[in-house]
Each structure stands twice: as structure tokens, then as C-alpha cells.
Amino acid sequence: MDSKGLEMKGISMVFPGVKALDGVDFSVKKGEVHALIGANGAGKSTLMKVLSGVYQNTAGEIFIDEQKIEIHNPMDAKKNGIVIVYQEVDTALIPHLSVAENIMMDYLIGELKGIFIDWKMIQREASETMKKLGLDIDVNKLVSELTLSEKQMVLIGRAVFHKADYLILDEPTAPLSVEETDRLFEIVETVKNRGVSVIFISHRLDEIFKICERITVLRDGQLVGNYLTANETIDTIVEKMLGRKLESTFPKHEVEIGGKIFEVRNLNGEGGVNDVNIHINAGEIVGISGLVGAGKTELVKLLFGATRRHSGEVVLNGKSVAPKNPAAAVKDGLALVPEERRREGVIVQESIETNSTLPTLKKYCNGPFMNAGMLRESALKTIRTVGIKAPSEKQLVSKLSGGNQQKVALGKWIISDAEVFLFDEPTKGVDVGSKAEIYKLIGGLVEKKKGVLYATCEFSEILGLTDRVYVMYNGTIAAELVTKNTNEEELLLYSTGGGRDE
Numbered sequence: 001m002d003s004k005g006l007e008m009k010g011i012s013m014v015f016p017g018v019k020a021l022d023g024v025d026f027s028v029k030k031g032e033v034h035a036l037i038g039a040n041g042a043g044k045s046t047l048m049k050v051l052s053g054v055y056q057n058t059a060g061e062i063f064i065d066e067q068k069i070e071i072h073n074p075m076d077a078k079k080n081g082i083v084i085v086y087q088e089v090d091t092a093l094i095p096h097l098s099v100a101e102n103i104m105m106d107y108l109i110g111e112l113k114g115i116f117i118d119w120k121m122i123q124r125e126a127s128e129t130m131k132k133l134g135l136d137i138d139v140n141k142l143v144s145e146l147t148l149s150e151k152q153m154v155l156i157g158r159a160v161f162h163k164a165d166y167l168i169l170d171e172p173t174a175p176l177s178v179e180e181t182d183r184l185f186e187i188v189e190t191v192k193n194r195g196v197s198v199i200f201i202s203h204r205l206d207e208i209f210k211i212c213e214r215i216t217v218l219r220d221g222q223l224v225g226n227y228l229t230a231n232e233t234i235d236t237i238v239e240k241m242l243g244r245k246l247e248s249t250f251p252k253h254e255v256e257i258g259g260k261i262f263e264v265r266n267l268n269g270e271g272g273v274n275d276v277n278i279h280i281n282a283g284e285i286v287g288i289s290g291l292v293g294a295g296k297t298e299l300v301k302l303l304f305g306a307t308r309r310h311s312g313e314v315v316l317n318g319k320s321v322a323p324k325n326p327a328a329a330v331k332d333g334l335a336l337v338p339e340e341r342r343r344e345g346v347i348v349q350e351s352i353e354t355n356s357t358l359p360t361l362k363k364y365c366n367g368p369f370m371n372a373g374m375l376r377e378s379a380l381k382t383i384r385t386v387g388i389k390a391p392s393e394k395q396l397v398s399k400l401s402g403g404n405q406q407k408v409a410l411g412k413w414i415i416s417d418a419e420v421f422l423f424d425e426p427t428k429g430v431d432v433g434s435k436a437e438i439y440k441l442i443g444g445l446v447e448k449k450k451g452v453l454y455a456t457c458e459f460s461e462i463l464g465l466t467d468r469v470y471v472m473y474n475g476t477i478a479a480e481l482v483t484k485n486t487n488e489e490e491l492l493l494y495s496t497g498g499g500r501d502e
């Protein structure tokens with residue numbers, strides 16, 4: 001390779017019971033945008049945490065411009081120009097400080113040991129950094145007032161101010177809208193042109209083909225290889241990633257659709273849900289389409305009793321239901337796989353077993369006695385059914401990879417016996433192979449005559465998976481469409497508030 005750049009050689013990382021990385025080689029050239037991909041649990045985040053000093057590798061060496069460097073902690077990494085933006089953006093910023101203070105954080109920490117702090121300078125520098133990146137954010141604003149994507153931009157601003165030479169972005173686009181993603185890509189282009197190398201992790205392969213010159217593929221903690229994007233296609237890369245061809249993303253399920261099992265009439269409630277009328281038939285997958293912020297999450301939360309209803313009626317199997325909270329909704333026969341898994345979907349300090357059996361705990365109890373064998377059995381079934389990668393069912397969820405945490409959130413409901421399943425962006429952060437598995441599981445639910453409501457901003461999922469779709473715009477239903485008679489253009493039209501002017 002070029003002599004200019006970063007090289008990791010023979011990196012291994014062992015956790016109790018898990019060999020997360022096994023002699024991995026990885027390199028990025030100066031000023032290159034380089035993709036790091038692999039299935040959930042392949043070792044991407046771990047490799048980047050080694051590089052940014054969060055984990056100590058058990059073997060291997062790191063070089064910059066052919067000089068061996070030592071990284072024992074995050075400060076060492078920063079000194080060498082390596083900066084990481086984690087997916088959990090919130091944990092990396094201090095909410096009650098201003099944007100400027102957050103951007104200049106490391107300078108401030110360094111300077112506190114000195115005599116005085118030049119606040120004017122801090123504001124000016126921060127504001128210039130944001131301007132250089134083409135970002136229009138008031139640096140006097142508190143971080144707590146920013147949207148998620150703005151926070152991401154602040155972190156990138158901070159990294160750039162740092163004169164980062166190597167910028168690591170671990171799944172930065174998962175929570176972003178299409179426009180926000182485009183803006184992020186412009187920033188990536190800007191920093192790249194200034195000679196910064198960017199390491200980009202994403203499960204959205206089309207993004208990788210858009211912005212990355214080279215791709216490194218990991219599988220089960222080992223290097224598969226690195227490739228020039230120009231010589232590959234999404235299919236060839238997926239095959240390398242999974243070690244097999246992906247048959248079809250959307251497996252066909254032929255299900256006879258029955259009568260109405262779920263109906264929502266004139267529903268109004270918290271979060272701006274405005275006069276929603278929808279229904280689901282037995283055996284039907286109904287999509288809720290719409291852009292980020294259209295009100296999809298607010299609607300499913302309201303249906304699940306997580307937020308307050310103002311008016312309207314919900315009928316499940318002929319019975320009017322008005323769950324006051326999620327526990328009541330579960331009793332009524334509803335299940336929800338929520339969007340924000342870390343906050344709402346799973347208890348990360350608990351094991352896979354506890355998480356997966358919690359919603360259905362009563363099944364394993366005989367009076368006060370819990371049947372440990374059955375609990376374990378059921379946890380193992382969940383692990384098998386959704387394909388969770390973990391050393392055992394006792395593993396804490398916090399120690400699983402991001403995508404596998406999502407699968408725990410999903411698995412615990414799939415094995416429950418609800419009548420109607422609400423899914424909110426269930427495949428966010430999930431690798432392509434597992435996505436297909438999840439679609440198959442959902443197909444299995446409707447084969448059992450359950451009803452499925454599937455909220456997503458990915459039009460491809462709506463078109464590939466659902467039978468019928470409601471498009472949301474501004475908290476209300478803008479259109480109802482039969483999936484096989486619609487297309488991406490029409491979905492986009494209604495999602496952006498168009499198509500209603502007669």
C-alpha cells in the first residue's frame with residue numbers, strides 16, 4: 001500500500017467466551033473514504049474500539065505512515081489523530097453545555113489546568129469550524145436543544161476541529177433522514193478533500209457504494225478481504241459478507257387474507273397523531289410508510305398505550321380496547337417492537353434469557369415457582385429463531401453487538417402469542433442476511449393469521465413486504481394504497497404532502 005496512511009496488523013481481541021477479532025489486518029490510505037462491513041457481530045465496532053483506545057487488543061500492532069504507534073486509551077488515539085463518532089451519539093456530548101463548549105471540549109479540558117479561558121476565542125473557533133463544514137448551527141445553543149442529526153454534526157465538527165486525520169463513523173446514518181444523510185455525505189466529502197481519512201460503517205450497502213473507494217469485509221471476527229468498490233456490486237459484497245449467496249431479500253409468503261381483526265377509528269393523541277383511520281385483516285401485513293418525523297412512531301406508541309389517547313376508538317377482534325400502558329396492551333393481545341431499542345426495547349443490563357422471556361413470563365410459572373428449564377428452553381428458542389450471535393443465553397445484552405441487541409428486542413415478541421404485532425423500523429442496524437430472516441419471521445406470523453403493522457421509512461421494505469400500505473404525513477394518513485399497485489414515486493409523493501390537491 002501507499003506509505004501514507006494507517007495500518008492495523010494481526011489484531012486479535014478476546015472477550016470471555018468470545019473471540020471477537022482473530023488476526024485482522026486493516027488499512028486506510030490518507031484522504032480515503034473506506035467502508036468497514038460485515039454481518040451483526042462480525043467485529044466492526046470492536047476493531048474500531050481497539051483503534052480508538054476503548055479496548056486493548058490482545059494481539060497485533062498499529063502503524064501510522066509506517067511508524068509503529070501505541071494506543072492504550074482514548075487520549076493516545078486522539079494524540080495520533082484518530083477520532084471516533086459512536087452510534088450512541090448522546091453519550092458523547094454534554095447536554096447542558098453549548099455547542100461551542102462541546103466542540104472545544106478537549107481544548108477546555110487542557111486549558112483548565114492553565115490560568116484563564118478565552119471564551120470569545122472558543123465561540124469564534126467553534127463557529128468557524130461549523131462554517132468550514134457548511135453547517136448552519138448556532139454555537140450558542142445548548143446541545144440538549146439539538147436534534148439527533150445536529151448532535152451528530154457537532155460530534156463531527158469536534159472531530160474536525162481536533163485536526164483528526166482519521167475519522168471513524170460507526171453507523172452514523174441509521175437514525176438520519178434522507179436529507180440529513182445527504183448532508184452528512186457532503187461533510188464527508190469536505191473533510192476528505194482536506195486529507196482526512198474516513199472509516200465508514202453501515203448496513204446500508206447502497207450508501208457504501210455511493211461514498212467509499214474501498215471496502216473491507218469482516219466475517220466472524222476474521223478478515224475476508226478488501227476490495228475496490230468499483231470492481232464490486234452489492235451482490236458480490238453481500239456474498240463475501242455472509243459467506244453465501246442471499247437467495248431473496250423478501251421471501252414470498254402466500255397467505256389467504258381473512259376478515260378484519262384490528263380497526264382504528266378517528267384516533268387522536270399525544271405526539272400529534274391526528275384523526276387516524278386504519279384497519280388490519282387477519283393474515284395481512286400492513287405498512288405504515290412516511291418520512292422520518294411523519295408520526296409513525298407516535299402512532300404505534302399510541303396504539304400500544306405508551307402515550308395518551310385524546311379521542312377515537314380501537315377495536316381488536318371485535319372488542320374495544322384502550323390500553324392505559326404497554327402492559328395492558330400486551331394483555332389485550334398487542335406486541336410492539338419499538339424503534340429505540342436501547343431505551344425501550346431491551347434491558348441491556350440483563351441477560352438474553354431474562355429479556356426474551358420477560359413478556360411471557362407467566363408461561364413459565366406455576367404459582368410462585370418458576371420453571372428454570374423452560375425459561376432456558378424458551379431463551380434458546382428465541383436465539384435460534386432470530387439468529388442471535390452470543391456465547392450463551394446468559395450473556396448480558398449490553399455485551400452483544402448493536403444488531404444483535406435489536407434481534408433480542410424482536411425475538412422476545414416473536415415468540416409471544418399476541419394477535420396484532422406492531423413493528424417500528426425493526427431492521428434498523430440489522431445486517432442484510434438477518435433482515436431477510438426477520439422478513440421470514442414476519443411471514444410466519446401472518447401464516448398463523450396474525451395481523452402485522454409495519455412502520456418504516458424504507459420504501460423498499462414497504463414494496464417488498466406489505467400487502468397494503470398507509471402513507472403518513474404530518475401525523476395523519478395521507479393515502480391508503482394496495483402495495484402491488486403502487487411504486488416508490490407514488491409513496492414519495494404522498495410522503496412529502498403531495499397528491500392531494502383536487
Ligand SMILES: Nc1ncnc2c1ncn2[C@@H]1O[C@H](COP(=O)(O)OP(=O)(O)OP(=O)(O)O)[C@@H](O)[C@H]1O
Nearest residue numbers: 015020040041042043044045046399400401402403
Ligand atoms: N464488551 C464486550 N463483552 C463481551 N463480548 C463483546 C463485547 N463487545 C463485543 N462483544 C462481542 O464481540 C463480537 C463482535 O461485536 P461487534 O460489536 O464488534 O460487532 P459489529 O460487527 O459491530 O456488529 P453490529 O453490526 O451488530 O454492530 C460479538 O460477538 C459481540 O457479542
Ligand SMILES: [Mg+2]
Nearest residue numbers: 044045401402
Ligand atoms: Mg457495531
